[in-house]
Structures are given as structure tokens and as C-alpha cells.
Amino acid sequence: MNRDHFNVLIFDLTTGKGEYAQVDGRDQVAGGSGLAALLFTRYGQPNAPWDFPGQPLIFAIGPLTGYFPLMSKTICSFKSPYHNQYTESHGGGRSAMALRLTGLDALVLIGRSPTPCFFEVSSTHFQARDGGFLWGQDVFETGKLLRRMSKGSGHRSILRIGSAGENGAAIAGINVDTLRHFGRLGGGAAMGVKNLKAIIIHGDAILPLPNGNHYAKLFSKVHSQVTASGMMKKYHDLGTPANLKTLNDIQSLPWRNLQATADEAVDCISGERFADEALLRNSACSGCPVGCIHVGFVREKFMDSHRYLYRQVAYDYETIFSLGTMLGVTDRSAVLTILDLFEKAGMDAMSAGVALAWATEATEKGFISAQETLVPLTFGDSAGYRQAAVSFGAGANTFYRLLGQGTLKAAEVYGGKDFACVLGQEMAGYATGEVFFAAQALGFRHSHLDSGAYSYDQQHADKDVNAAVEFLLRDEASRVFMTSMVACLFARNVYTDALLSECLQSLGYDKLADTIPECGRDIQKMRWQTRVATGFQPDSITIPKRFREITTWKGPIDPQYLQSLQTDYGQAILAMAGA
Amino acid sequence: MKILTAPRMDRCIGCHSCSLACARLVHHRLSWDTAGIRIHSSGGLTTGFIAVHCLACAPPPCAEACPTGALVPRKGGGVVVKKKLCNHCGLCAAACPVEAIFIDQEGEPFVCLHCGLCVPSCPHDCLELAEVSSLRLPSPSNSTEPVS
Ligand code: SF4
Ligand code: SF4
Ligand code: SF4
Ligand code: SF4
Numbered sequence: 001m002n003r004d005h006f007n008v009l010i011f012d013l014t015t016g017k018g019e020y021a022q023v024d025g026r027d028q029v030a031g032g033s034g035l036a037a038l039l040f041t042r043y044g045q046p047n048a049p050w051d052f053p054g055q056p057l058i059f060a061i062g063p064l065t066g067y068f069p070l071m072s073k074t075i076c077s078f079k080s081p082y083h084n085q086y087t088e089s090h091g092g093g094r095s096a097m098a099l100r101l102t103g104l105d106a107l108v109l110i111g112r113s114p115t116p117c118f119f120e121v122s123s124t125h126f127q128a129r130d131g132g133f134l135w136g137q138d139v140f141e142t143g144k145l146l147r148r149m150s151k152g153s154g155h156r157s158i159l160r161i162g163s164a165g166e167n168g169a170a171i172a173g174i175n176v177d178t179l180r181h182f183g184r185l186g187g188g189a190a191m192g193v194k195n196l197k198a199i200i201i202h203g204d205a206i207l208p209l210p211n212g213n214h215y216a217k218l219f220s221k222v223h224s225q226v227t228a229s230g231m232m233k234k235y236h237d238l239g240t241p242a243n244l245k246t247l248n249d250i251q252s253l254p255w256r257n258l259q260a261t262a263d264e265a266v267d268c269i270s271g272e273r274f275a276d277e278a279l280l281r282n283s284a285c286s287g288c289p290v291g292c293i294h295v296g297f298v299r300e301k302f303m304d305s306h307r308y309l310y311r312q313v314a315y316d317y318e319t320i321f322s323l324g325t326m327l328g329v330t331d332r333s334a335v336l337t338i339l340d341l342f343e344k345a346g347m348d349a350m351s352a353g354v355a356l357a358w359a360t361e362a363t364e365k366g367f368i369s370a371q372e373t374l375v376p377l378t379f380g381d382s383a384g385y386r387q388a389a390v391s392f393g394a395g396a397n398t399f400y401r402l403l404g405q406g407t408l409k410a411a412e413v414y415g416g417k418d419f420a421c422v423l424g425q426e427m428a429g430y431a432t433g434e435v436f437f438a439a440q441a442l443g444f445r446h447s448h449l450d451s452g453a454y455s456y457d458q459q460h461a462d463k464d465v466n467a468a469v470e471f472l473l474r475d476e477a478s479r480v481f482m483t484s485m486v487a488c489l490f491a492r493n494v495y496t497d498a499l500l501s502e503c504l505q506s507l508g509y510d511k512l513a514d515t516i517p518e519c520g521r522d523i524q525k526m527r528w529q530t531r532v533a534t535g536f537q538p539d540s541i542t543i544p545k546r547f548r549e550i551t552t553w554k555g556p557i558d559p560q561y562l563q564s565l566q567t568d569y570g571q572a573i574l575a576m577a578g579a
Numbered sequence: 580m581k582i583l584t585a586p587r588m589d590r591c592i593g594c595h596s597c598s599l600a601c602a603r604l605v606h607h608r609l610s611w612d613t614a615g616i617r618i619h620s621s622g623g624l625t626t627g628f629i630a631v632h633c634l635a636c637a638p639p640p641c642a643e644a645c646p647t648g649a650l651v652p653r654k655g656g657g658v659v660v661k662k663k664l665c666n667h668c669g670l671c672a673a674a675c676p677v678e679a680i681f682i683d684q685e686g687e688p689f690v691c692l693h694c695g696l697c698v699p700s701c702p703h704d705c706l707e708l709a710e711v712s713s714l715r716l717p718s719p720s721n722s723t724e725p726v727s
Contacts, residue, residue, distance in 0.1 A: 069596075153619045154611075154620045206684075281592075287595060289701075
């Protein structure tokens with residue numbers, strides 16, 4: 001609390017040795033996103049490839065982590081196997097609170113272990129342990145084994161990878177505490193290439209709190225805001241799956257590889273239907289009373305005479321989009337079953353679904369066949385997708401291994417680039433219009449959470465390029481400050497600058513409290529500079545033809561408007577980064 | 580006298596709001612451990628959560644084990660901690676049948692005081708500060724269910 005420096009543990013997996021470092025820069029980079037970028041500039045090698053052993057895998061939290069509700073995310077940053085550039089992925093679960101309770105602000109893992117291992121860290125110890133017996137185990141089995149081997153149930157966080165990460169798939173994620181992920185842009189492979197199967201973070205520190213009752217009062221004010229006001233209702237009620245119907249109604253929900261933007265079959269897999277018929281319970285990240293995690297269940301008959309097993313699968317909007325509407329699968333149980341298979345393999349279920357959607361259309365159009373996909377793929381055929389998910393997750397043949405490097409990589413070889421739904425990485429489920437397409441294609445994380453572009457689209461029928469670009473940059477700067485705290489972005493309406501300032505002040509971060517907008521812009525700039533140094537070139541990013549062929553509530557996509565947005569936003573990013 | 584109970588743990592989402600509230604409000608710390616209630620997963624996140632907390636034994640075995648009289652039996656069950664008398668021996672924690680007492684690195688014991696400050700922080704109303712008399716019936720329960 002109230003430290004002007006960061007406590008960082010740098011552990012070298014090659015030698016099995018680590019050291020604590022004090023890193024200056026609290027008032028400049030705050031923590032989280034800012035700290036991760038700072039640490040990459042210090043320990044990363046911008047020009048070496050992502051799988052160079054020296055590249056760091058960084059986990060960073062911020063000044064408010066654990067001290068206030070919903071300050072519950074960890075920033076994971078690395079050089080991405082997806083595009084060989086610097087990136088971030090955000091995850092929750094217990095990772096952020098656990099890291100806080102190690103007394104560290106960041107963990108930096110460098111090097112490559114000579115043999116498979118897992119890494120354990122607490123407030124007093126750290127060590128790499130032999131993990132040969134874990135290699136090849138799926139994500140769930142790995143979790144079970146590690147829970148048995150290490151003490152502290154409920155007071156630790158277990159990060160692990162599955163076969164996808166072990167095999168170097170560029171869409172492999174890192175599973176966090178079973179229900180959460182550092183999902184996107186290949187963190188799982190960045191971990192796997194280090195021979196690192198899992199990380200256990202023991203949160204056993206006991207940290208002091210500010211004197212007086214101001215802090216406790218402020219905490220309870222924030223707590224009641226997030227629990228009582230109804231402000232967060234949409235996240236814990238139906239959760240993000242409420243978007244399915246909303247987006248379908250405004251012709252913005254991608255169906256069958258974005259061949260359509262609305263379909264009346266949405267009623268079968270709407271947020272309401274999932275909540276009414278598949279929702280088992282909710283769960284929460286540590287320190288978050290909202291509990292937005294929706295855990296669904298599937299019952300599976302595995303033998304005659306009514307022998308069943310059941311699975312619990314955490315679902316959200318994005319995975320229902322990628323494995324449901326995008327594949328034309330409208331059976332709720334089937335969506336959850338396919339999702340469960342990708343979870344097991346530790347593959348980003350968003351990218352995996354979008355990739356399979358491309359493979360299905362490529363099959364329809366004759367670019368590929370069952371020779372590549374091992375099982376015929378047809379939109380809506382969930383049995384086929386179940387088999388495909390197993391082969392894809394395991395990297396069963398050349399085709400699936402290539403697809404695991406990204407849809408466009410496969411399309412380059414097999415053809416079908418025009419209908420690859422890729423915007424920097426496989427698209428997020430918002431076919432809201434030109435602004436979102438340009439924003440995801442160029443955005444820092446290629447995520448729908450980089451900026452509020454999808455809502456901008458929904459509010460603006462005009463085609464004012466300058467206004468849109470200006471909005472994207474401004475919105476990103478405020479979000480990057482949030483992700484430097486590190487807040488869950490679902491809390492962005494609660495944590496106004498004024499409230500963030502109060503929170504920072506209560507913990508003694510006076511300088512940060514007074515400079516939020518400037519600091520946000522500085523971190524935004526530094527983060528992009530880090531990215532540009534690793535090869536970001538907006539001109540080299542293409543937006544496939546499919547995105548210009550669709551119709552949203554605004555009418556057909558305007559290719560010229562999209563092009564201008566892409567050009568101007570790309571230039572604006574480079575100008576902002578001073579490149 | 581009232582005691583802390585966790586009658587609706589089947590609703591628990593594992594948010595730790597309760598234990599963090601106890602650590603913050605009673606013990607003035609940020610910690611998962613220095614709290615009268617601690618939330619553990621009952622074998623992985625897919626099988627729900629359990630709350631470890633003092634069950635308010637009467638008489639309390641922890642107090643009986645304490646060699647210095649630092650734990651005083653509390654009216655209604657459980658104990659009151661006299662910090663100044665504690666010699667940090669840890670015998671109380673060993674004597675508690677439900678592992679309700681956490682001992683920190685200096686040997687200081689942390690146990691629930693049955694103050695109820697954590698109760699309102701639970702978003703799913705899992706916890707309750709309940710009147711002991713309503714919980715501990717003097718004789719085996721008479722069914723109060725109407726016969727239909
Ligand atoms: S601390 Fe344990 S032994 Fe002591 S009263 Fe509570 S439950 Fe009983
Ligand atoms: S640790 Fe303190 S309270 Fe516990 S038994 Fe020893 S002296 Fe008594
Ligand atoms: S009742 Fe009081 S002492 Fe017991 S766990 Fe709750 S806040 Fe802590
Ligand atoms: S506050 Fe309630 S829901 Fe959250 S961990 Fe405690 S008992 Fe469970």
C-alpha cells in the first residue's frame with residue numbers, strides 16, 4: 001500500500017532461480033497495464049520472436065487490487081504467438097487477490113525450464129517444481145492434481161494450460177481457477193513454450209490497511225453501489241448472454257460465419273433460455289460481490305439404462321456466440337458440451353468457434369473437405385462439431401495445427417480468406433458496424449473491451465470518421481487507466497474518475513489520484529509504443545471481405561466509411577504513440 | 580446472545596466478501612486468513628464452497644486448551660479473546676475441532692467474535708447472526724410442520 005515503487009519477482013525458469021526487484025515508476029505507470037508494459041520494456045526483447053526463451057511472461061496487478069470491490073483482474077502480458085507482437089490478456093478468478101496477497105505487484109517469468117514444471121509462489125517462498133507427470137493432462141485434471149498436492153484450498157489461484165498450450169497453438173489460453181481465463185492471443189502457448197504447465201499463487205500475506213475509518217467507509221460506499229443500486233444487474237442477472245437477443249434484434253449478431261446478422265432461432269439460445277434451463281449457479285472472482293460468472297450444466301447419457309454424468313461449464317455471451325450462433329448450433333446443451341471440450345484442451349473458445357465457422361464455410365465452398373477436418377462440418381451439426389473440437393484441441397493433424405495458429409494462417413494455405421472472420425484475431429460477437437470492425441481490427445488487444453466501439457455503432461448512424469476516431473482514442477485512454485488499477489471493466493460505470501481518485505487517495509496514492517486523465521493517456525501511449533516496437537503496422541492488417549458484405553440496423557456496411565476509419569484510426573494510433 | 584451462522588452456504592458464490600470484511604473491519608488488515616470466517620472451495624470450484632468459522636461451542640474446547648486464560652468462554656458459546664494474555668502457543672487452534680482458529684506467522688490467534696459485521700457484506704444472504712436460543716432447542720425437535 002502507498003508504495004512509490006513496485007515489488008516484482010523475476011524468476012528464471014532456465015536456471016530455477018529468482019530474485020525480487022524494486023521497480024520505480026508508480027506515479028507514471030500506476031500498475032496493471034502500465035506496469036506490464038514497463039516490465040516488458042525492461043525484460044522483453046522486442047525484436048526476438050515470441051518463443052525466444054528470454055521473453056517474459058508477465059502478471060501484473062494495480063494499486064487498488066484487492067483493496068476495493070471488483071478490483072479483481074490480473075493483466076497477463078507477453079509477446080503473442082498469434083502475431084508476434086506485444087499484447088495483454090486479462091483474467092480474474094482468484095488470481096488478482098492471490099497475487100496481491102503474495103505482496104507482489106508483478107510476477108515476471110523468463111527463460112525455459114529444461115523439463116516440464118510448475119511454479120509456486122507465496123509471500124515467503126517461490127520455486128519451480130517438477131511437472132513431468134502433469135504434461136499431457138487436460139486443464140481440469142491438472143487442476144485436480146494440483147489442488148491435491150498443494151495446501152490452501154480457496155486461498156490460492158491455480159493457472160494452467162492444456163494440450164493447446166503444450167502444442168504451441170496461437171489460440172491457446174491460460175485457465176484460471178477452472179472458470180476464468182487469460183483467454184486470448186495465445187498466452188497458453190507463451191506458457192507452454194517455457195515448459196511451464198501451471199502456476200500456483202498462494203495468497204498468504206497479511207497486509208496492513210490505512211489508519212482511521214475513512215478507508216472502511218469508502219469501501220462500504222463502493223460495495224453498496226455495486227450490490228444495491230442495480231447498476232450491475234445486467235452482469236449478474238442473465239449476464240452478458242442478455243446481449244444475444246439485443247444484438248439479434250438490431251441485426252448485429254453473427255450467424256453461421258457471419259453469413260447473417262439475425263435469425264429467429266435466437267430464441268433457442270437467448271440469455272433467458274440459458275438462465276431458465278441451463279444455469280446451475282453463479283460464481284465470483286475473489287473480492288467481487290457481483291458474481292457475474294454463470295455456470296451452466298449439461299447432463300450426458302453415457303450408457304443405456306439411464307446412466308448419466310453431468311458437467312459444469314461456465315458460459316457467457318462470447319462463447320454462446322462463437323460456439324452457438326457462429327456455428328448455427330442452437331441446442332443449449334450442445335453449445336455447452338463443445339465449450340467444455342475446448343476448456344479441457346485449454347483453447348480460447350472464442351477463436352476456436354470462429355475458426356470452425358470458417359472451416360465449415362470453407363467446406364461448403366469446397367476449399368477443404370473431411371480429409372482436412374476429419375469429420376464433415378455442416379452448420380448446425382453439433383455432433384460433427386463435438387468431434388472436431390476434440391481433434392482441434394489436440395492438434396490432431398496438420399490442418400488443425402495450422403488452424404490453431406489462426407484462421408487466416410489456414411486460409412492462406414487452403415484459400416477462403418474473404419470469409420475469414422478475423423479482425424486482428426478471430427472476431428468478437430459484435431457485428432454492430434464499421435466502427436467496431438475498425439476498432440477490433442486495430443485495437444490493442446483486438447478485443448471488444450479495448451474501447452466502446454460496439455456501443456458507439458449502436459448510437460451513431462452518422463459517418464463522422466473524425467468523431468469516431470477521436471472517441472476510440474479517448475475511450476481507450478480511460479479504459480487503460482481502469483486496467484492499470486486493475487478493475488474489472490464491468491465496473492466501469494461505477495468507478496468514475498472521481499471515485500477512482502477517492503479510492504487512490506484513501507490508500508495514499510495522492511499523485512495518481514490527481515492525475516488520472518493524464519496518466520491514462522501516458523499509459524496508453526507507452527503501451528502502444530511497446531506494441532509498435534514489436535512490429536505493429538496498421539497497414540498490414542486487412543479486414544476480410546465478409547465484413548463488407550453484411551447488413552446491420554444501419555443498412556449495408558459502407559466499405560468506404562470502413563476504409564477511412566481503418567486508415568485514420570491506424571494513423572491516429574501511430575501518431576499518438578509518436579511513431 | 581447471538582452467534583454467527585452460515586445457514587445458506589449452498590447459495591455461496593465464493594466472492595470472499597465476508598472474510599475480507601472481517602479482516603478489514605475487525606482486524607484492520609487485507610487478508611484471506613486473518614478473519615473469523617474463511618471460505619474454502621469444497622474440492623475445486625465446481626463443487627461449491629464451505630465456510631470455516633467458529634461454531635460457538637459451549638463449553639469451548641479451545642478455551643479449555645488455552646494455558647493462559649486468553650480465551651474466555653463467551654455467554655452463548657464461543658470465546659472472547661484477551662490478546663494481552665496470549666503467549667502465542669497455538670494450542671487453541673489445535674483443540675478446535677473445526678479449524679476455526681487461524682494462527683498467523685507471529686502465533687497470534689484469529690477467531691470469530693460473533694459480532695455480525697460480515698453478515699451484510701454477503702450478496703447472497705448466506706450468513707446470519709442468529710439468537711442461540713432459536714438454534715439450540717432444549718429437547719429433541721418437535722415437528723412444527725402441520726400434519727396434512
Ligand atoms: S473456536 Fe473452535 S473450539 Fe473454540 S468455540 Fe469456536 S468452534 Fe468451538
Ligand atoms: S495461542 Fe493464545 S489464545 Fe491460543 S491457546 Fe495459546 S495462549 Fe491461548
Ligand atoms: S461475526 Fe464478526 S468476527 Fe465473526 S467472522 Fe463475522 S465479522 Fe468476523
Ligand atoms: S460473502 Fe457470501 S457469497 Fe461471498 S464468499 Fe462469503 S458467504 Fe459466500
